[in-house]
Amino acid sequence: MSVQPATTQAATAPPGPTRSLADQAFEQLQDRLIFLDIAPGEPVNEGELSRELGVGRTPLREALKRLESDHLVMTYARRGTFATPVDITALSEISQVRQVLEPLAAGLAAQMRGGRRRDAVEALIQELESTPPTPADRDHALRWDRRIHREIYTAAGNSHLQATLERYNNLATRIWCVAADRLPVIHQHIEVHVTLLRAIVDGDAEAAAQTMRTHVQEFETHIRQVL
Template identity: 30%
Template sequence: MFSPVETTDLVQQIARQISDAIVSGRFKPAERLNELRLSQEFGTSRAPVREAARLLESQGLVVSSPRRGFFVRTLSAKDLDDIYELRIGLELHAADLAIQKIGDAELTALEAQIQNLYDLAEAGSIEERISADSSFHRMLCSFSGNDRLLKAFDDLATDMRAGIALIGTIYDDPYRMAETHVPILEALKKKDRQGLREALHFHIAAARDQIVPLFESLNKTP
């Protein structure tokens, strides 16, 4: 399941691999992180695995229980709704900053990412489509020039991707998913602030309105 890690940045490497496993759905909600088994797979002692788990706890991906260890965090439908509400405010602010400084190179990068979304709509996996969608929005946040804002987006994106992985299906037709990014790019090209805010809000809110009910119905399933 996991690959051996090098000694440099050992804890970070372990945390990254466990995080990827949670986001992709290989670790399920409430599943216990078996330190002994993980240390054997990573080829390390249990200490760096425990430190990695503590790091993931600080990021909100796992929770600890006294004398029982670390468990994958369980998200609720309300958690996801709150995340999307915060994401809308965060990305609208990022867009306001980005539109003032974005240039041809950044626009070309965003355009290439939309093409990637179209390509994945035909041949990509669910995980690849989710990752590509997240990458587009991360790029937009990075173009804001605000490093703290970008870090906040990364924290939210991890939770969102974990939630979508639990549903096991994409929240929209993959072609439609790619298509709804186009108005965002066009508004950026025109320096149309209001159009950008409307396109971005519609895109994120539409995802929220589909994902949250799906997640809620999943949790109600016996």
């Protein structure tokens, strides 16, 4: 599948502390693994990645350890490190967790009307309304979904909830990428985010939670229809 550089989020993210080399390597590799630019089962060549990313072996290995804890790579003694397979059979278990925690995050974000992330949430609404994903642009739609969910997790104001949901969202997105070419409604799945984000900035926790619950349920339904 064609994968576009993940530049949209970086371009709009607020200034923050300087990231370490390990953080930079982690974020770049995480993106490639989630969107299958590094194919499931493909070996991860540390030497090539070190040169390509411009980081030394030590920060690269730190990044790989974090990716292994997120179930995106697996290291085998005397064999090396490999991208994990996409476990489609885990869809039900992933969805069970997300159907409980995603509405919780949306409701918490709405209770605070986006909190410190309110301006960022409002900017997302404007951007999504002005440049919505199209049926032909599946990669863009997938990246939109991940970006919006991550913004909501941050707006919820609970770092433990955020970390858990990011991990499960990463796994769900990999499954989505496997099925993307057979899904006819990706852009429609993203368009509901405008309703969701508006409920958050309006402080309507019940509507935000219900919209998110339906959104996650529909994700599983769409995937099952094509697998």
